Amino acid sequence: MDLSSTTEEDDFRHRLRSWLHETLPSLPDKPAATDWPARRAYDCAWQRALYDAGYAGLHWPADAGGRGATPTQHLIFLEETELAGAPYVGANFVGLLHAGPTIAAEGTAAQRARWLPPILRGEEVWCQGFSEPEAGSDLASLRTRAVRDGDVYVVTGSKIWTSHAEVADWCELLVRTDPSVPGHRGISWLAMPMDAPGVSVHPLRTLAGSTEFAEVFLDGVRVPVGNRVGAENDGWRVTMVTLSYERGTAFAGEVAACRRTLARLARAARENGRWDDAVLRRRLGHLNAVFGALWRLVQWNASEAEASLRSGGDGVPGVGGSVFKLRYSQARQELYDAAAEILGPLALDADHEWTAERLSSLAYTIAAGTSQIQHNIIAERILGLPRGR
Numbered sequence: 001m002d003l004s005s006t007t008e009e010d011d012f013r014h015r016l017r018s019w020l021h022e023t024l025p026s027l028p029d030k031p032a033a034t035d036w037p038a039r040r041a042y043d044c045a046w047q048r049a050l051y052d053a054g055y056a057g058l059h060w061p062a063d064a065g066g067r068g069a070t071p072t073q074h075l076i077f078l079e080e081t082e083l084a085g086a087p088y089v090g091a092n093f094v095g096l097l098h099a100g101p102t103i104a105a106e107g108t109a110a111q112r113a114r115w116l117p118p119i120l121r122g123e124e125v126w127c128q129g130f131s132e133p134e135a136g137s138d139l140a141s142l143r144t145r146a147v148r149d150g151d152v153y154v155v156t157g158s159k160i161w162t163s164h165a166e167v168a169d170w171c172e173l174l175v176r177t178d179p180s181v182p183g184h185r186g187i188s189w190l191a192m193p194m195d196a197p198g199v200s201v202h203p204l205r206t207l208a209g210s211t212e213f214a215e216v217f218l219d220g221v222r223v224p225v226g227n228r229v230g231a232e233n234d235g236w237r238v239t240m241v242t243l244s245y246e247r248g249t250a251f252a253g254e255v256a257a258c259r260r261t262l263a264r265l266a267r268a269a270r271e272n273g274r275w276d277d278a279v280l281r282r283r284l285g286h287l288n289a290v291f292g293a294l295w296r297l298v299q300w301n302a303s304e305a306e307a308s309l310r311s312g313g314d315g316v317p318g319v320g321g322s323v324f325k326l327r328y329s330q331a332r333q334e335l336y337d338a339a340a341e342i343l344g345p346l347a348l349d350a351d352h353e354w355t356a357e358r359l360s361s362l363a364y365t366i367a368a369g370t371s372q373i374q375h376n377i378i379a380e381r382i383l384g385l386p387r388g389r
Helices: 007-026 036-053 071-083 090-106 109-121 235-248 252-272 278-310 320-348 353-361 371-382
Strands: 126-129 145-149 152-159 170-176 187-193 199-204 213-224
Touching: 007 036, 007 071, 036 090, 036 109, 071 252, 071 278, 090 109, 090 126, 090 170, 090 187, 090 235, 126 213, 145 170, 152 170, 152 187, 170 235, 187 213, 187 235, 252 278, 252 320, 278 320, 320 353, 320 371
Parallel strands: 126 170
Antiparallel strands: 145 152, 152 213, 170 187, 199 213
8 A cells, every 4th residue: 555645646636725725615505404406406516516627527437427537536536625625425426426436337338428427517316226125234135126028127116215316317226137046146237217107205304304315116117128237137246336336435535524523523622621531532532543544444445446457457446445334334423422422412402513413423334234244244255254144
């Protein structure tokens, strides 16, 4: 792992920092956290600004519409935008960080030409239709069926925790195309239009009061076979590409955000007298070390991806992303537990900016693959331990 920066990377950081300094003051106020149509418009406008400035899909391959930047340059982008307080990807999360990179890696030329440019320009929003109500953490036990009827699949079933479904144009959808085989075999990856007849979206209200998730019911939805990414029944392998991005680099910007939050918490503790508590100071110091180590782990994963590219590989993040995801999920909860201790009664104020973040942090040991699943991946694919019975 090489952590030193090159002249090219330093120049890139300086140009990006200057552009952010000029652009951010002109942005409109952020909409209410619970107004997802307004948040979609805001997030897509920011994505268009990034596109016009040449920063959209920074790490995507040039032939997929990106700039072909290195994983390290992508990390610089994530770090600098977070430090500057720039908008997060928001409603564009699934398209930019999951579906888009998967289509870029696995899609046909026609699929890349159809779906990638609108994602980069902020014109189309994607949601993720993976989890199912009765599947728990076992994604491979999905039961949503896709029956071939000529040049279309007829899809029936339901999905839950479908991120941004109520404002999405497309859904990255996992379906079972061969029910005669068990587990991860017989699964396919489809791009489903959310306005297709038979699609019904029911928003789910989270503990924090937001509705970024939904339950989606599929009643005979007809999806063209041409919308399948990868071969029929090869969807599990394609999904592993998606999940590698989700666990490997998708949370990188949030690590930078947590480090900034930690610095603000330390200032708040000094202002309200909690800094005199030696135990609390050690706790914050420990968190500072943890998030510093997590950022190094992100750099490690990026360095590994760069090495893959240099050797002719695909640059897809490896299983080390599960190590990062596992520890980050716990660290984020520890951070906001510390915030509640420092803020005292303010931590119970529903209008306080950090209250929603603390409630949201509780989901991180479940979202993007539960911590138990990450333990299994680490044990089996990194440590080489036998599969559990």
